[in-house]
Amino acid sequence: MAPTLVLVRHAQALHNVNYNYTLMDPVLSELGVSQCDDLSKSLLAKIPHELDVGLIVVSPMRRTIQTALLAFAPLIEKGVPIVADARWQENSAARCDTGSPLATLMTEFPQVDFSQVDPVWPDKTTAAGAAYAYNRAAILTRGQSALRDLAARPEKAIIVVSHSSFLRQGLSGRWFMNADYRIFDFEERTGGGESDEEVFILLKQWESTLAKGGLGWSKEEVVPIGHELPEGMAR
Incomplete structure:
Protein backbone atom coordinates (compact mmCIF):
# COMPACT_ATOMS: atom_id res chain seq x y z
CA MET A 1 0.00 0.00 0.00
CA ALA A 2 1.39 3.39 -1.00
CA PRO A 3 2.08 5.92 1.76
CA THR A 4 0.06 9.03 2.52
CA LEU A 5 1.83 12.12 1.20
CA VAL A 6 1.98 15.44 3.05
CA LEU A 7 3.08 18.18 0.66
CA VAL A 8 4.32 21.35 2.36
CA ARG A 9 5.42 24.66 0.91
CA HIS A 10 8.38 26.28 2.66
CA ALA A 11 7.66 29.15 5.05
CA GLN A 12 8.23 32.75 3.94
CA ALA A 13 11.80 33.37 2.79
CA LEU A 14 13.57 36.68 2.23
CA HIS A 15 12.81 36.74 -1.50
CA ASN A 16 9.07 36.50 -0.71
CA VAL A 17 9.13 39.66 1.41
CA ASN A 18 9.76 42.25 -1.32
CA TYR A 19 9.74 39.94 -4.36
CA ASN A 20 13.51 40.20 -4.64
CA TYR A 21 14.22 37.23 -6.87
CA THR A 22 17.89 38.15 -7.27
CA LEU A 23 18.74 36.68 -3.87
CA MET A 24 20.67 33.43 -4.15
CA ASP A 25 19.14 30.52 -2.21
CA PRO A 26 17.56 32.81 0.43
CA VAL A 27 16.92 31.86 4.04
CA LEU A 28 13.65 32.22 5.94
CA SER A 29 12.41 35.62 7.03
CA GLU A 30 11.44 36.43 10.61
CA LEU A 31 7.81 35.82 9.69
CA GLY A 32 8.81 32.55 8.03
CA VAL A 33 10.35 31.30 11.26
CA SER A 34 7.11 32.17 13.05
CA GLN A 35 5.05 30.36 10.39
CA CYS A 36 7.01 27.18 11.08
CA PRO A 48 0.45 9.65 15.16
CA HIS A 49 -3.37 9.77 15.34
CA GLN A 66 15.02 25.35 7.51
CA THR A 67 11.25 24.89 7.37
CA ALA A 68 11.57 21.15 7.91
CA LEU A 69 14.11 21.45 10.71
CA LEU A 70 12.05 24.04 12.58
CA ALA A 71 8.56 22.61 12.04
CA PHE A 72 9.37 18.94 12.41
CA ALA A 73 12.14 18.98 15.01
CA PRO A 74 10.22 16.62 17.36
CA LEU A 75 9.98 14.00 14.60
CA ILE A 76 13.66 14.35 13.67
CA GLU A 77 14.66 14.08 17.33
CA LYS A 78 12.72 10.82 17.51
CA GLY A 79 14.73 9.43 14.62
CA VAL A 80 12.60 10.19 11.55
CA PRO A 81 15.18 10.61 8.77
CA ILE A 82 15.34 13.80 6.71
CA VAL A 83 16.59 13.29 3.16
CA ALA A 84 17.30 15.85 0.42
CA ASP A 85 16.15 15.19 -3.15
CA ALA A 86 16.91 17.51 -6.08
CA ARG A 87 13.70 16.53 -7.86
CA TRP A 88 11.69 18.58 -5.37
CA GLN A 89 13.43 21.89 -6.19
CA GLU A 90 11.56 24.89 -7.60
CA ASN A 91 10.86 25.26 -11.32
CA SER A 92 12.76 28.30 -12.50
CA ALA A 93 16.45 29.05 -12.92
CA ALA A 94 16.18 32.43 -11.17
CA ARG A 95 18.84 33.09 -8.53
CA CYS A 96 16.32 32.63 -5.73
CA ASP A 97 15.41 29.20 -7.13
CA THR A 98 18.99 28.04 -7.66
CA GLY A 99 20.55 26.06 -4.84
CA SER A 100 23.86 26.36 -3.04
CA PRO A 101 26.69 23.86 -3.58
CA LEU A 102 26.23 20.59 -1.73
CA ALA A 103 29.44 21.09 0.25
CA THR A 104 28.00 24.34 1.64
CA LEU A 105 24.65 22.77 2.53
CA MET A 106 26.28 19.76 4.18
CA THR A 107 28.22 22.10 6.44
CA GLU A 108 25.19 24.24 7.29
CA PHE A 109 22.75 21.37 7.81
CA PRO A 110 24.52 18.26 9.12
CA GLN A 111 21.18 16.78 10.23
CA VAL A 112 20.16 16.25 6.60
CA ASP A 113 21.14 13.26 4.45
CA PHE A 114 22.39 14.68 1.14
CA SER A 115 23.78 11.38 -0.16
CA GLN A 116 20.96 10.87 -2.66
CA VAL A 117 21.11 14.34 -4.26
CA ASP A 118 21.80 14.21 -7.98
CA PRO A 119 25.50 15.08 -8.54
CA VAL A 120 24.53 17.68 -11.17
CA TRP A 121 23.01 19.85 -8.41
CA PRO A 122 22.49 22.82 -8.55
CA ASP A 123 22.76 22.93 -12.36
CA LYS A 124 19.49 23.36 -14.24
CA THR A 125 20.58 25.35 -17.29
CA THR A 126 23.19 23.24 -19.12
CA ALA A 127 22.80 19.96 -20.99
CA ALA A 128 23.98 18.09 -17.90
CA GLY A 129 21.16 19.60 -15.84
CA ALA A 130 18.45 19.22 -18.49
CA ALA A 131 16.28 17.08 -16.18
CA TYR A 132 15.77 20.22 -14.06
CA ALA A 133 15.24 22.67 -16.92
CA TYR A 134 12.43 25.21 -16.79
CA ASN A 135 10.11 23.66 -19.35
CA ARG A 136 6.93 21.64 -19.23
CA ALA A 137 8.43 18.33 -20.29
CA ALA A 138 11.25 18.39 -17.76
CA ILE A 139 9.10 19.53 -14.84
CA LEU A 140 6.32 17.00 -15.41
CA THR A 141 8.86 14.23 -15.92
CA ARG A 142 10.69 14.89 -12.67
CA GLY A 143 7.42 15.33 -10.82
CA PHE A 176 0.20 26.46 -1.58
CA MET A 177 0.83 29.64 0.39
CA ASN A 178 3.95 29.90 2.57
CA ALA A 179 4.08 27.14 5.21
CA GLU A 188 -4.53 5.84 -9.30
CA ARG A 189 -2.12 5.38 -12.12
CA THR A 190 -3.31 6.06 -15.63
CA GLY A 191 -1.82 5.53 -19.04
CA GLY A 192 -0.44 2.02 -19.16
CA GLY A 193 2.38 0.62 -21.22
CA GLU A 194 5.32 -1.62 -20.59
CA SER A 195 7.47 0.87 -18.66
CA ASP A 196 6.77 2.89 -15.51
CA GLU A 197 7.60 6.05 -17.44
CA GLU A 198 4.40 5.58 -19.44
CA VAL A 199 2.25 5.62 -16.30
CA PHE A 200 0.94 8.91 -14.94
CA ILE A 201 0.45 8.98 -11.17
CA LEU A 202 -2.46 11.00 -9.78
CA LEU A 203 -3.05 12.27 -6.27
CA LYS A 204 -6.30 12.39 -4.30
CA GLN A 205 -6.40 15.10 -1.67
CA TRP A 206 -7.81 14.59 1.82
CA GLU A 207 -11.10 16.36 2.40
CA SER A 208 -9.65 18.15 5.45
CA THR A 209 -7.15 20.10 3.31
CA LEU A 210 -9.14 20.26 0.07
CA ALA A 211 -10.28 23.88 0.12
CA LYS A 212 -7.67 26.28 1.48
CA GLY A 213 -5.03 23.87 2.77
CA GLY A 214 -4.28 22.49 6.20
CA LEU A 215 -3.71 25.92 7.71
CA GLY A 216 -6.43 27.59 5.64
CA TRP A 217 -3.97 30.03 4.09
CA SER A 218 -4.04 28.90 0.45
CA LYS A 219 -6.19 29.71 -2.56
CA GLU A 220 -9.03 27.34 -3.45
CA GLU A 221 -8.44 27.75 -7.18
CA VAL A 222 -7.53 24.58 -9.08
CA VAL A 223 -5.40 24.64 -12.24
CA PRO A 224 -4.44 21.86 -14.66
CA ILE A 225 -1.12 20.16 -13.96
CA GLY A 226 1.43 21.80 -16.23
CA HIS A 227 -0.53 25.08 -16.25
CA GLU A 228 1.43 27.99 -17.79
CA LEU A 229 4.69 26.07 -17.97
CA PRO A 230 6.81 26.98 -21.02
CA GLU A 231 6.79 24.39 -23.77
CA GLY A 232 9.95 22.59 -24.74
CA MET A 233 11.45 19.16 -24.65
CA ALA A 234 13.87 18.00 -21.99
CA ARG A 235 17.22 17.47 -23.64
Missing part, protein backbone atom coordinates in the same frame (compact mmCIF):
# COMPACT_ATOMS: atom_id res chain seq x y z
CA ASP A 37 5.54 27.17 14.58
CA ASP A 38 2.00 27.31 13.17
CA LEU A 39 2.83 24.54 10.73
CA SER A 40 4.33 22.41 13.48
CA LYS A 41 1.35 22.76 15.79
CA SER A 42 -1.12 21.91 13.06
CA LEU A 43 0.62 18.90 11.55
CA LEU A 44 2.10 17.39 14.69
CA ALA A 45 -1.39 17.30 16.19
CA LYS A 46 -2.22 14.71 13.51
CA ILE A 47 0.77 12.52 14.39
CA GLU A 50 -4.00 10.40 11.62
CA LEU A 51 -0.50 10.23 10.20
CA ASP A 52 2.35 7.84 10.97
CA VAL A 53 5.27 9.74 9.44
CA GLY A 54 8.37 7.70 8.73
CA LEU A 55 10.31 9.97 6.38
CA ILE A 56 10.84 13.67 5.66
CA VAL A 57 12.00 14.70 2.17
CA VAL A 58 13.24 18.19 1.38
CA SER A 59 14.24 20.18 -1.64
CA PRO A 60 17.97 20.88 -1.11
CA MET A 61 17.49 24.60 -0.59
CA ARG A 62 17.96 26.66 2.54
CA ARG A 63 14.34 27.74 2.93
CA THR A 64 12.90 24.23 2.58
CA ILE A 65 15.50 22.67 4.85
CA GLN A 144 6.29 11.90 -11.92
CA SER A 145 9.71 10.43 -11.12
CA ALA A 146 9.56 11.83 -7.58
CA LEU A 147 6.03 10.55 -7.02
CA ARG A 148 6.81 7.13 -8.44
CA ASP A 149 9.67 6.63 -6.02
CA LEU A 150 7.64 7.72 -2.98
CA ALA A 151 4.66 5.59 -3.99
CA ALA A 152 6.90 2.52 -3.79
CA ARG A 153 8.31 3.29 -0.34
CA PRO A 154 7.32 1.28 2.76
CA GLU A 155 6.54 4.19 5.12
CA LYS A 156 2.91 4.82 6.06
CA ALA A 157 3.23 8.61 5.64
CA ILE A 158 5.89 10.89 4.15
CA ILE A 159 6.29 14.65 4.55
CA VAL A 160 7.81 16.56 1.63
CA VAL A 161 8.85 20.22 1.93
CA SER A 162 9.04 21.81 -1.50
CA HIS A 163 8.04 24.94 -3.45
CA SER A 164 4.77 26.51 -4.58
CA SER A 165 5.15 26.46 -8.37
CA PHE A 166 6.51 22.93 -8.52
CA LEU A 167 3.82 21.62 -6.17
CA ARG A 168 1.08 23.35 -8.16
CA GLN A 169 2.25 23.07 -11.78
CA GLY A 170 4.25 19.88 -11.59
CA LEU A 171 2.20 17.72 -9.23
CA SER A 172 -1.17 18.71 -7.84
CA GLY A 173 -2.82 21.66 -9.60
CA ARG A 174 -3.31 23.20 -6.14
CA TRP A 175 -2.08 26.45 -4.64
CA ASP A 180 0.72 25.69 4.24
CA TYR A 181 0.25 22.01 3.49
CA ARG A 182 -2.08 19.57 1.79
CA ILE A 183 -2.43 15.83 2.39
CA PHE A 184 -2.82 13.31 -0.43
CA ASP A 185 -3.17 9.64 -1.13
CA PHE A 186 -1.88 8.05 -4.31
CA GLU A 187 -5.21 7.62 -6.05
Whole structure:
Protein backbone atom coordinates (compact mmCIF):
# COMPACT_ATOMS: atom_id res chain seq x y z
CA MET A 1 0.00 0.00 0.00
CA ALA A 2 1.39 3.39 -1.00
CA PRO A 3 2.08 5.92 1.76
CA THR A 4 0.06 9.03 2.52
CA LEU A 5 1.83 12.12 1.20
CA VAL A 6 1.98 15.44 3.05
CA LEU A 7 3.08 18.18 0.66
CA VAL A 8 4.32 21.35 2.36
CA ARG A 9 5.42 24.66 0.91
CA HIS A 10 8.38 26.28 2.66
CA ALA A 11 7.66 29.15 5.05
CA GLN A 12 8.23 32.75 3.94
CA ALA A 13 11.80 33.37 2.79
CA LEU A 14 13.57 36.68 2.23
CA HIS A 15 12.81 36.74 -1.50
CA ASN A 16 9.07 36.50 -0.71
CA VAL A 17 9.13 39.66 1.41
CA ASN A 18 9.76 42.25 -1.32
CA TYR A 19 9.74 39.94 -4.36
CA ASN A 20 13.51 40.20 -4.64
CA TYR A 21 14.22 37.23 -6.87
CA THR A 22 17.89 38.15 -7.27
CA LEU A 23 18.74 36.68 -3.87
CA MET A 24 20.67 33.43 -4.15
CA ASP A 25 19.14 30.52 -2.21
CA PRO A 26 17.56 32.81 0.43
CA VAL A 27 16.92 31.86 4.04
CA LEU A 28 13.65 32.22 5.94
CA SER A 29 12.41 35.62 7.03
CA GLU A 30 11.44 36.43 10.61
CA LEU A 31 7.81 35.82 9.69
CA GLY A 32 8.81 32.55 8.03
CA VAL A 33 10.35 31.30 11.26
CA SER A 34 7.11 32.17 13.05
CA GLN A 35 5.05 30.36 10.39
CA CYS A 36 7.01 27.18 11.08
CA ASP A 37 5.54 27.17 14.58
CA ASP A 38 2.00 27.31 13.17
CA LEU A 39 2.83 24.54 10.73
CA SER A 40 4.33 22.41 13.48
CA LYS A 41 1.35 22.76 15.79
CA SER A 42 -1.12 21.91 13.06
CA LEU A 43 0.62 18.90 11.55
CA LEU A 44 2.10 17.39 14.69
CA ALA A 45 -1.39 17.30 16.19
CA LYS A 46 -2.22 14.71 13.51
CA ILE A 47 0.77 12.52 14.39
CA PRO A 48 0.45 9.65 15.16
CA HIS A 49 -3.37 9.77 15.34
CA GLU A 50 -4.00 10.40 11.62
CA LEU A 51 -0.50 10.23 10.20
CA ASP A 52 2.35 7.84 10.97
CA VAL A 53 5.27 9.74 9.44
CA GLY A 54 8.37 7.70 8.73
CA LEU A 55 10.31 9.97 6.38
CA ILE A 56 10.84 13.67 5.66
CA VAL A 57 12.00 14.70 2.17
CA VAL A 58 13.24 18.19 1.38
CA SER A 59 14.24 20.18 -1.64
CA PRO A 60 17.97 20.88 -1.11
CA MET A 61 17.49 24.60 -0.59
CA ARG A 62 17.96 26.66 2.54
CA ARG A 63 14.34 27.74 2.93
CA THR A 64 12.90 24.23 2.58
CA ILE A 65 15.50 22.67 4.85
CA GLN A 66 15.02 25.35 7.51
CA THR A 67 11.25 24.89 7.37
CA ALA A 68 11.57 21.15 7.91
CA LEU A 69 14.11 21.45 10.71
CA LEU A 70 12.05 24.04 12.58
CA ALA A 71 8.56 22.61 12.04
CA PHE A 72 9.37 18.94 12.41
CA ALA A 73 12.14 18.98 15.01
CA PRO A 74 10.22 16.62 17.36
CA LEU A 75 9.98 14.00 14.60
CA ILE A 76 13.66 14.35 13.67
CA GLU A 77 14.66 14.08 17.33
CA LYS A 78 12.72 10.82 17.51
CA GLY A 79 14.73 9.43 14.62
CA VAL A 80 12.60 10.19 11.55
CA PRO A 81 15.18 10.61 8.77
CA ILE A 82 15.34 13.80 6.71
CA VAL A 83 16.59 13.29 3.16
CA ALA A 84 17.30 15.85 0.42
CA ASP A 85 16.15 15.19 -3.15
CA ALA A 86 16.91 17.51 -6.08
CA ARG A 87 13.70 16.53 -7.86
CA TRP A 88 11.69 18.58 -5.37
CA GLN A 89 13.43 21.89 -6.19
CA GLU A 90 11.56 24.89 -7.60
CA ASN A 91 10.86 25.26 -11.32
CA SER A 92 12.76 28.30 -12.50
CA ALA A 93 16.45 29.05 -12.92
CA ALA A 94 16.18 32.43 -11.17
CA ARG A 95 18.84 33.09 -8.53
CA CYS A 96 16.32 32.63 -5.73
CA ASP A 97 15.41 29.20 -7.13
CA THR A 98 18.99 28.04 -7.66
CA GLY A 99 20.55 26.06 -4.84
CA SER A 100 23.86 26.36 -3.04
CA PRO A 101 26.69 23.86 -3.58
CA LEU A 102 26.23 20.59 -1.73
CA ALA A 103 29.44 21.09 0.25
CA THR A 104 28.00 24.34 1.64
CA LEU A 105 24.65 22.77 2.53
CA MET A 106 26.28 19.76 4.18
CA THR A 107 28.22 22.10 6.44
CA GLU A 108 25.19 24.24 7.29
CA PHE A 109 22.75 21.37 7.81
CA PRO A 110 24.52 18.26 9.12
CA GLN A 111 21.18 16.78 10.23
CA VAL A 112 20.16 16.25 6.60
CA ASP A 113 21.14 13.26 4.45
CA PHE A 114 22.39 14.68 1.14
CA SER A 115 23.78 11.38 -0.16
CA GLN A 116 20.96 10.87 -2.66
CA VAL A 117 21.11 14.34 -4.26
CA ASP A 118 21.80 14.21 -7.98
CA PRO A 119 25.50 15.08 -8.54
CA VAL A 120 24.53 17.68 -11.17
CA TRP A 121 23.01 19.85 -8.41
CA PRO A 122 22.49 22.82 -8.55
CA ASP A 123 22.76 22.93 -12.36
CA LYS A 124 19.49 23.36 -14.24
CA THR A 125 20.58 25.35 -17.29
CA THR A 126 23.19 23.24 -19.12
CA ALA A 127 22.80 19.96 -20.99
CA ALA A 128 23.98 18.09 -17.90
CA GLY A 129 21.16 19.60 -15.84
CA ALA A 130 18.45 19.22 -18.49
CA ALA A 131 16.28 17.08 -16.18
CA TYR A 132 15.77 20.22 -14.06
CA ALA A 133 15.24 22.67 -16.92
CA TYR A 134 12.43 25.21 -16.79
CA ASN A 135 10.11 23.66 -19.35
CA ARG A 136 6.93 21.64 -19.23
CA ALA A 137 8.43 18.33 -20.29
CA ALA A 138 11.25 18.39 -17.76
CA ILE A 139 9.10 19.53 -14.84
CA LEU A 140 6.32 17.00 -15.41
CA THR A 141 8.86 14.23 -15.92
CA ARG A 142 10.69 14.89 -12.67
CA GLY A 143 7.42 15.33 -10.82
CA GLN A 144 6.29 11.90 -11.92
CA SER A 145 9.71 10.43 -11.12
CA ALA A 146 9.56 11.83 -7.58
CA LEU A 147 6.03 10.55 -7.02
CA ARG A 148 6.81 7.13 -8.44
CA ASP A 149 9.67 6.63 -6.02
CA LEU A 150 7.64 7.72 -2.98
CA ALA A 151 4.66 5.59 -3.99
CA ALA A 152 6.90 2.52 -3.79
CA ARG A 153 8.31 3.29 -0.34
CA PRO A 154 7.32 1.28 2.76
CA GLU A 155 6.54 4.19 5.12
CA LYS A 156 2.91 4.82 6.06
CA ALA A 157 3.23 8.61 5.64
CA ILE A 158 5.89 10.89 4.15
CA ILE A 159 6.29 14.65 4.55
CA VAL A 160 7.81 16.56 1.63
CA VAL A 161 8.85 20.22 1.93
CA SER A 162 9.04 21.81 -1.50
CA HIS A 163 8.04 24.94 -3.45
CA SER A 164 4.77 26.51 -4.58
CA SER A 165 5.15 26.46 -8.37
CA PHE A 166 6.51 22.93 -8.52
CA LEU A 167 3.82 21.62 -6.17
CA ARG A 168 1.08 23.35 -8.16
CA GLN A 169 2.25 23.07 -11.78
CA GLY A 170 4.25 19.88 -11.59
CA LEU A 171 2.20 17.72 -9.23
CA SER A 172 -1.17 18.71 -7.84
CA GLY A 173 -2.82 21.66 -9.60
CA ARG A 174 -3.31 23.20 -6.14
CA TRP A 175 -2.08 26.45 -4.64
CA PHE A 176 0.20 26.46 -1.58
CA MET A 177 0.83 29.64 0.39
CA ASN A 178 3.95 29.90 2.57
CA ALA A 179 4.08 27.14 5.21
CA ASP A 180 0.72 25.69 4.24
CA TYR A 181 0.25 22.01 3.49
CA ARG A 182 -2.08 19.57 1.79
CA ILE A 183 -2.43 15.83 2.39
CA PHE A 184 -2.82 13.31 -0.43
CA ASP A 185 -3.17 9.64 -1.13
CA PHE A 186 -1.88 8.05 -4.31
CA GLU A 187 -5.21 7.62 -6.05
CA GLU A 188 -4.53 5.84 -9.30
CA ARG A 189 -2.12 5.38 -12.12
CA THR A 190 -3.31 6.06 -15.63
CA GLY A 191 -1.82 5.53 -19.04
CA GLY A 192 -0.44 2.02 -19.16
CA GLY A 193 2.38 0.62 -21.22
CA GLU A 194 5.32 -1.62 -20.59
CA SER A 195 7.47 0.87 -18.66
CA ASP A 196 6.77 2.89 -15.51
CA GLU A 197 7.60 6.05 -17.44
CA GLU A 198 4.40 5.58 -19.44
CA VAL A 199 2.25 5.62 -16.30
CA PHE A 200 0.94 8.91 -14.94
CA ILE A 201 0.45 8.98 -11.17
CA LEU A 202 -2.46 11.00 -9.78
CA LEU A 203 -3.05 12.27 -6.27
CA LYS A 204 -6.30 12.39 -4.30
CA GLN A 205 -6.40 15.10 -1.67
CA TRP A 206 -7.81 14.59 1.82
CA GLU A 207 -11.10 16.36 2.40
CA SER A 208 -9.65 18.15 5.45
CA THR A 209 -7.15 20.10 3.31
CA LEU A 210 -9.14 20.26 0.07
CA ALA A 211 -10.28 23.88 0.12
CA LYS A 212 -7.67 26.28 1.48
CA GLY A 213 -5.03 23.87 2.77
CA GLY A 214 -4.28 22.49 6.20
CA LEU A 215 -3.71 25.92 7.71
CA GLY A 216 -6.43 27.59 5.64
CA TRP A 217 -3.97 30.03 4.09
CA SER A 218 -4.04 28.90 0.45
CA LYS A 219 -6.19 29.71 -2.56
CA GLU A 220 -9.03 27.34 -3.45
CA GLU A 221 -8.44 27.75 -7.18
CA VAL A 222 -7.53 24.58 -9.08
CA VAL A 223 -5.40 24.64 -12.24
CA PRO A 224 -4.44 21.86 -14.66
CA ILE A 225 -1.12 20.16 -13.96
CA GLY A 226 1.43 21.80 -16.23
CA HIS A 227 -0.53 25.08 -16.25
CA GLU A 228 1.43 27.99 -17.79
CA LEU A 229 4.69 26.07 -17.97
CA PRO A 230 6.81 26.98 -21.02
CA GLU A 231 6.79 24.39 -23.77
CA GLY A 232 9.95 22.59 -24.74
CA MET A 233 11.45 19.16 -24.65
CA ALA A 234 13.87 18.00 -21.99
CA ARG A 235 17.22 17.47 -23.64
